[in-house]
Amino acid sequence: MQSALYSYQDSQAFKIIFKIILIAFVSLAFCDTAKSETQLTKKDKLKAAYLLNFTRFIEWPNNTPEIPPAPIRICVEDSPEFLLFFNQMSANRKSGAQQQTVKAYLSSTVDGCELLYVKESNKDRFEKIKAGLSENTVIVSDSDKVSFPGTSITFYEKNKNLRFEIDLQQLNAANVSASSELLKLARIK
Amino acid sequence: MKIIPVVMATNSSLLCFFATSYCLAQSTPSEFAQMSFQELFNQSIYDTAKQRIQTSPWTLNYQYKTAKFEGYLDGTKSLSFSDVKGPPSNGSGKTFPVVPTTITQTAHIYSVGYQFNEQWQGHISVPYIKQSTDHLSLVPGYETFTIDTSGIGDAVMSASSTLNSESWLLSLGVSLPTGSIDEQGDTPRGPGDQQLPYTMQLGSGTYDFPVELSYQNSSAPNLTLKASATIRTGTNDRNYRLGNNYSLSGRYKTALSSKLQGHVGLVGQYSGSITGQDNSLLAGDSSTLYPASITNPDLFGGKKISTSLGLLWEITEGYQLNMELSKPIYQNLNGPQPKEKWRSSLYISKAL
Numbered sequence: 001m002q003s004a005l006y007s008y009q010d011s012q013a014f015k016i017i018f019k020i021i022l023i024a025f026v027s028l029a030f031c032d033t034a035k036s037e038t039q040l041t042k043k044d045k046l047k048a049a050y051l052l053n054f055t056r057f058i059e060w061p062n063n064t065p066e067i068p069p070a071p072i073r074i075c076v077e078d079s080p081e082f083l084l085f086f087n088q089m090s091a092n093r094k095s096g097a098q099q100q101t102v103k104a105y106l107s108s109t110v111d112g113c114e115l116l117y118v119k120e121s122n123k124d125r126f127e128k129i130k131a132g133l134s135e136n137t138v139i140v141s142d143s144d145k146v147s148f149p150g151t152s153i154t155f156y157e158k159n160k161n162l163r164f165e166i167d168l169q170q171l172n173a174a175n176v177s178a179s180s181e182l183l184k185l186a187r188i189k
Numbered sequence: 190m191k192i193i194p195v196v197m198a199t200n201s202s203l204l205c206f207f208a209t210s211y212c213l214a215q216s217t218p219s220e221f222a223q224m225s226f227q228e229l230f231n232q233s234i235y236d237t238a239k240q241r242i243q244t245s246p247w248t249l250n251y252q253y254k255t256a257k258f259e260g261y262l263d264g265t266k267s268l269s270f271s272d273v274k275g276p277p278s279n280g281s282g283k284t285f286p287v288v289p290t291t292i293t294q295t296a297h298i299y300s301v302g303y304q305f306n307e308q309w310q311g312h313i314s315v316p317y318i319k320q321s322t323d324h325l326s327l328v329p330g331y332e333t334f335t336i337d338t339s340g341i342g343d344a345v346m347s348a349s350s351t352l353n354s355e356s357w358l359l360s361l362g363v364s365l366p367t368g369s370i371d372e373q374g375d376t377p378r379g380p381g382d383q384q385l386p387y388t389m390q391l392g393s394g395t396y397d398f399p400v401e402l403s404y405q406n407s408s409a410p411n412l413t414l415k416a417s418a419t420i421r422t423g424t425n426d427r428n429y430r431l432g433n434n435y436s437l438s439g440r441y442k443t444a445l446s447s448k449l450q451g452h453v454g455l456v457g458q459y460s461g462s463i464t465g466q467d468n469s470l471l472a473g474d475s476s477t478l479y480p481a482s483i484t485n486p487d488l489f490g491g492k493k494i495s496t497s498l499g500l501l502w503e504i505t506e507g508y509q510l511n512m513e514l515s516k517p518i519y520q521n522l523n524g525p526q527p528k529e530k531w532r533s534s535l536y537i538s539k540a541l
Contacts, residue, residue, distance in 0.1 A: 185226050
């Protein structure tokens with residue numbers, strides 16, 4: 001006679017536990033996704049810091065010399081929290097040889113930008129976004145899980161740390177120059 | 190078929206996670222703006238990691254594991270209980286007067302981890318084991334009966350280190366014979382309590398050495414490969430040594446959200462049979478007369494391939510939860526031997 005203490009561990013119990021895990025998968029994923037939409041994660045903050053660092057080691061062609069130099073524009077999509085954080089981070093800081101200021105904008109509110117930061121959620125609108133870019137725009141992809149045409153820099157994760165990959169061909173096509181210090185730290189595609 | 194208190198596998202991946210971040214925590218936009226590429230490289234992407242590093246190198250872990258065995262296999266051939274139940278078998282015989290029908294094993298494993306530095310971590314774990322076996326038998330008065338055992342199992346001390354690259358992790362440990370091998374219960378062998386079979390004991394009785402080498406892919410896909418073994422030494426006080434275990438496993442993990450990951454895995458295992466024998470388990474005076482398959486040391490071990498499905502949730506405030514279910518898809522056992530139906534585990538980690 002099977003002990004009552006272990007009666008839950010029959011095949012029915014296995015099915016029930018299996019269903020619980022599946023339900024947990026779905027429900028927790030939804031809960032967590034909803035939460036992440038209203039909260040900037042550390043990973044997002046790190047990506048913002050990387051973007052700011054990129055502007056320090058990439059030089060864009062000076063097509064329209066201005067005094068003082070025009071700001072380096074970072075275009076992002078649909079993320080007011082990210083935009084706010086980036087602009088708080090870059091406030092009163094200068095980048096590159098021309099000591100340019102750096103500012104982030106929503107893509108829809110600015111005509112052209114030096115650097116476009118795209119996420120997986122922008123995939124469907126990417127062609128429309130890209131149509132408004134200049135040939136010198138450096139495209140930075142949020143993740144290696146999705147592929148955007150023309151991407152020069154792609155974030156990826158390695159052992160819980162954030163790394164980036166550079167596509168030299170795309171960087172050259174954008175007619176920008178990246179410092180050797182930047183290339184030394186990147187995984188080259 | 191004893192539950193081996195090896196928590197190294199899960200702990201290794203957790204500790205690898207702890208080891209990756211050692212910089213001071215940044216939180217304000219200004220602090221992030223001041224970080225160089227090298228400082229960014231050293232930052233863990235997880236919010237909770239900074240709390241762990243800020244507070245203490247200690248972690249507490251709890252794991253609940255359960256496994257169920259039911260039905261019989263001889264090689265890959267399924268046998269019914271009536272195929273196995275029969276007159277006492279001698280030597281290589283395949284029938285036994287006593288037939289375990291369902292074996293349920295659960296373990297509550299408590300462990301403490303300590304991060305020595307960026308490279309080295311240490312762990313001590315102690316399991317509390319409960320086992321229950323239902324039987325059928327030909328012996329009058331014992332047609333059906335259940336035997337339970339419970340108590341402390343073998344404690345494991347282990348150390349893990351990342352190798353040349355962060356992708357490689359090596360773990361070495363020693364399993365101490367703290368679990369009892371003298372568990373007794375009421376069996377049909379005679380009146381009162383007698384020594385119970387190997388499966389019902391709580392420890393191995395020997396000093397064993399768990400070893401593991403793992404590799405985690407540095408970029409997508411998030412794949413972890415592991416080779417592990419438990420090497421047993423000497424002979425215990427009851428003149429036997431459990432078989433060595435070897436396994437190769439692969440696990441694919443995918444992010445479902447920033448704090449939630451799902452994983453699927455495949456593991457191949459090989460276990461050796463028991464060396465030596467506990468003569469108190471024999472029926473009568475013959476050295477080869479086994480009352481049940483689980484008293485024959487040759488009818489242990491075999492090959493097994495299992496699949497697993499799990500969920501890893503990074504809870505806030507240093508908590509992490511891992512749930513996993515696995516089920517064998519192939520078993521080739523030194524039989525007749527009870528076959529594994531499924532096993533599950535629930536793992537909670539708390540950074541102090």
